[in-house]
Amino acid sequence: MLMKEGRAKRILHIDLDSFFVSVERIFDPSLEGKPVVVSGNPEGRGVVSSASYEARKFGVRSGMSIKTARKLCPQCLVLPVNFNAYAEYSEKVFELLREFSPLVEEASVDEAYLDLTGTEKLMGPPRKVAEKIQKTIKDRLGLPSSIGIGANKLMAKIGSKRAKPLGIVEVPAGKEADYLAELSVRIIPGVGKKTEALLKEMGVKLVRDLVKLGQKSLEDNFGQWGAELWLHAHGVGNDEVVAEEAAPKSMGKEVTFDEDISDLSQVTMWLFLLASRLGARLRKHGYYAGRVTVKFRSPDFKTWTRATTLDIATNQDLELFLAALKILEKEKTANLLVRLIGITADNLSETRQVTLFDREEIEKRDRLYKAMDRTRARFGLDAIYPATIKKLIDDSYKGGDHED
Helix, strand or coil: CECCCCCECCEEEEEECCHHHHHHHHHCHHHCCCCEEEECCCCCCCEEEEECHHHHCCCCCCCCEHHHHHHHCCCCEEEECCHHHHHHHHHHHHHHHCCCCCCEEEEECCEEEEECCCCHHHHCCHHHHHHHHHHHHHHHHCCCEEEEEECCHHHHHHHHHHHCCCCEEECCCCCHHHHHHCCEHHHCCCCCHHHHHHHHHCCCCEHHHHHHHCHHHHHHHHCHHHHHHHHHHCCCCCCCCCCCCCCCCEEEEEEEEEEEECCHHHHHHHHHHHHHHHHHHHHHHCCEEEEEEEEEECCCCCEEEEEEEEEEEECCHHHHHHHHHHHHHHHCCCCCCEEEEEEEEECCECCCCCCHHHHHHHHHHHHHHHHHHHHHHHHCHHHCCCHHHHHHHHHHCCCCCCCC
């Protein structure tokens, strides 16, 4: 998409390479260069959350069962998830990116969009800025990344996907359709194995085949997602990078997966990670949430949200997480197949009403979270967290995470 004055926007998509494994390597440098897998249940029926590129050479992929991963790569080192550490480094990356532009949109725990439009005179060409960002993330935090540059978020994300690992790809403005034409349809975000198989049956392998198929045929076969595919095949996408408002009406965290997840334990784990980051952000800005909303998006891009109003407004991780779990249990999501999970806090206020009966206990927990935040700010998110949350995760989480 173009700006009103006719200039193409320049948007970056920063994607942290093998994020979970990369964080583990910060704590244990001996893992560098070795095939490493992260899983929520390394010894049981877990799935691969993150695989190093050394493991991927053997065919190991995110979402694969640990049993299959071990068969493909018997020498791989399988580590348990360290969710607090991943949340900590995710926040560090986003804070670093805001040094380059105020327009930073957090797309996932390991992905962000950054708008550099109009900054060329001040900061130089977008590619030079991307190189500096990539180097700064590596030098300061020890994390490898790939970056895509495009006129909209779609093309920037496609660029970063093609740049992996450790690369930078810039898609020329105005050349989006030509750039995509000879690429596999899998390059389009949201096209997974199942969609690819359906398209293959229709004679579609490359993006140019989507264009030849026609908009009506895509809509007849895929509905709303077909209309999206038609636009994406031409390189058309959203070019608005949405930064967090100074005085927001709501705050939310979400994650989008390249492959669908269906295991309820995985959903539970991701909700905890998102609730922890959301709670930290609410406390940082001095807000309390009066309502919690959980969002899911299915592979066909159908989205449903469910909300629950809280008896007492909160900004505490555990209460946000429990509210989300309450929604899950009520909706009976055991067979749900999801592409996106999100949690949002709204009905925000800077104060809250509590009864005399509840005040003492709530204020005690407030002091606990303030102490936790101070400790985490100094020693990291994994330094301290409530034992109650750890028990909930240990009791409910038997599967694995998933990330790109």
